[in-house]
Amino acid sequence: MARMHSRKRGVSRSTKPVKKSVPSWVKYKPKEVEMLIVKYSKEGMSPSKIGLRLRDAYGIPDVKILTKKSITQILKEKNLLSELPEDLLALIKKFIFVKKHLDVNNKDFTAKRGLQLALAKINRLAKYYKVSGRLSSDWKFDRKKASFYID
Numbered sequence: 228m229a230r231m232h233s234r235k236r237g238v239s240r241s242t243k244p245v246k247k248s249v250p251s252w253v254k255y256k257p258k259e260v261e262m263l264i265v266k267y268s269k270e271g272m273s274p275s276k277i278g279l280r281l282r283d284a285y286g287i288p289d290v291k292i293l294t295k296k297s298i299t300q301i302l303k304e305k306n307l308l309s310e311l312p313e314d315l316l317a318l319i320k321k322f323i324f325v326k327k328h329l330d331v332n333n334k335d336f337t338a339k340r341g342l343q344l345a346l347a348k349i350n351r352l353a354k355y356y357k358v359s360g361r362l363s364s365d366w367k368f369d370r371k372k373a374s375f376y377i378d
Contacts, residue, residue, distance in 0.1 A: 232344050249293055252286060257294040260287060261301055268307045274298040275313060311376060312361055318349045319368070319376050326373075346370075 230237070255263075263285070267277045277298055281287040291297050302308040309316075322345045329338050349368050356362040 231348070243289065247292060250288060253288070253293065255285065255287060255293070260290060260294055264290070264298055264301050265305055265307065268302055268305075273309075273313050274302065312352075312356060315349065315352050315356065316376060318345055318352065319373055321345050322349060322370075323373055323377060326370075 260281070263281060264277055267280060268274075272280065278290060281290060287293060290301075294301065296304075299308060311319075322342065325338055325342045325345060329335060329342060332338065346368075353362060353366065353368060357364050357366065
């Protein structure tokens with residue numbers, strides 16, 4: 228399948244194993260994994276960083292296979308999930324950085340196009356999250372207040 232704003236195809240990358248059972252080398256119980264997720268979330272880590280930490284430091288290849296819940300579902304149950312989804316925050320950060328670049332380099336037309344694409348992706352993703360209930364229906368991305376979303 229082609230990319231959203233270009234005609235390029237996807238990139239080669241590793242895939243999850245087809246086998247949907249807990250590997251024999253995993254020595255952690257589901258409750259212990261949930262406690263680790265809560266601990267790292269309280270330290271300020273995002274769900275994707277928590278998954279990387281569990282994979283690299285603890286040898287847990289997939290939280291969902293072990294606990295029957297995703298990391299975001301566990302954080303939602305414990306009321307630790309951030310108000311904005313992680314991918315939307317990443318797009319807002321990108322928008323802010325490109326905007327700062329354009330303030331200095333106002334003739335950079337490639338960056339102007341990148342700003343338009345980032346804004347389109349933000350609006351499309353926000354529309355999805357409004358329909359799915361993750362964002363409130365009256366949430367709107369404000370360009371002037373975009374820097375308030377970033378710590």
